[in-house]
Amino acid sequence: MPIPFLMLPPQSDKTREWAKTVAEACPELEVIAPETREGAEQAIALAEGAFGTIPKEMLPRAGHLRWLQAPQAAPPAGYYYPELIAHPVQITNFREIYNDHIAAHILSFVLAFARGLHIYLPQQLRREWQPAPRESGDVVHLPEATALIVGVGGIGAETARLAAAFGMNVIGIDERRPDRPEGVAEMHRAAALDTLLPQADFVILTVPHTPETEGFFNRARFQRMKKSAFFINIGRGMTTMLDDLVAALEAREIAGAALDVYEIEPLPAMHPLWTMPNVLLTPHTAGHGPYLDDRRREVLLDNCRRFVAGQPLRNVVDKARWF
Secondary structure, three states: OOEEEEEOOOOOHHHHHHHHHHHHHOOOEEEEOOOOHHHHHHHOOOOOEEEOOOOHHHHHHOOOOOEEEOOOOOOOOOOOOHHHHHOOOEEEOOOOOOHHHHHHHHHHHHHHHHOOHHHHHHHHHHOOOOOOOOOOOOOOOHHHOEEEEEOOOHHHHHHHHHHHHOOOEEEEEOOOOOOOOOOOOEEEOHHHHHHHHHHOOEEEEOOOOOOOOOOOEOHHHHHHOOOOOEEEEOOOHHHEOHHHHHHHHHOOOOOEEEEOOOOOOOOOOOOHHHHOOOEEEOOOOOOOOOOHHHHHHHHHHHHHHHHHHOOOOOOEOOHHHOO
């Protein structure tokens, strides 16, 4: 008898296409893709697998649900509510599909700071020809620089590989990674963060938003960094307290910052970060690039095949920690 698999609404052309692809690739699954919430409420009572977001009020009906594929690599706050965490359902996500795109974005920030583009881009807009003296110290010699990568998952590991290719000394912090990826000279647990911050020329956050990381990068941590160091966050905006970052920049406690994610999104037009010197901002675009939907579909199909075969699923989430 086919295993009921629910594609939760709202449906889109993409999810309808995925439903058809899953049904063709895994005939052991009965793929249900209701267009309405009412249809989903009926279907979830029988579903053993599902894709999407389950509203809290719908969860009590999911008595047979064993697997849920989250629709993002790191779903927004509220996805992992207490009742879902307590439910026996196993959750997987789409992590590691962005590794190459986001690592390239991080390195673009590193290279921009290392070569003074944070200084020259504003001059370009003002049409000023004002080269810094050759020995001014505005250039960071990367073979003598240390990158501290906080969060060495797929994105952090790829960033480490690229940074090491430029000769950088890479130190990694990760709470659960057992190995030392290519390019990482040292690996540490989160408890070592405050000790390691003074060693870094670039502090790079790739961590997800979890109960442990919410607001964990604050004024005290900026004050532990070198005054010549740069802060980069492409993980999740809620990990960094923007008021504290602004205060640290104004007090020249750090040399600059580059952000792709923000505590408030969109970043308000009047926020001081927009016009601060030595700050580079992109509008949550680090993950942009080709092949993402292909990669999502491949993860979904792979997990569907594993699910019907009774094999371990890919990208299993620690629900209590949201990643």
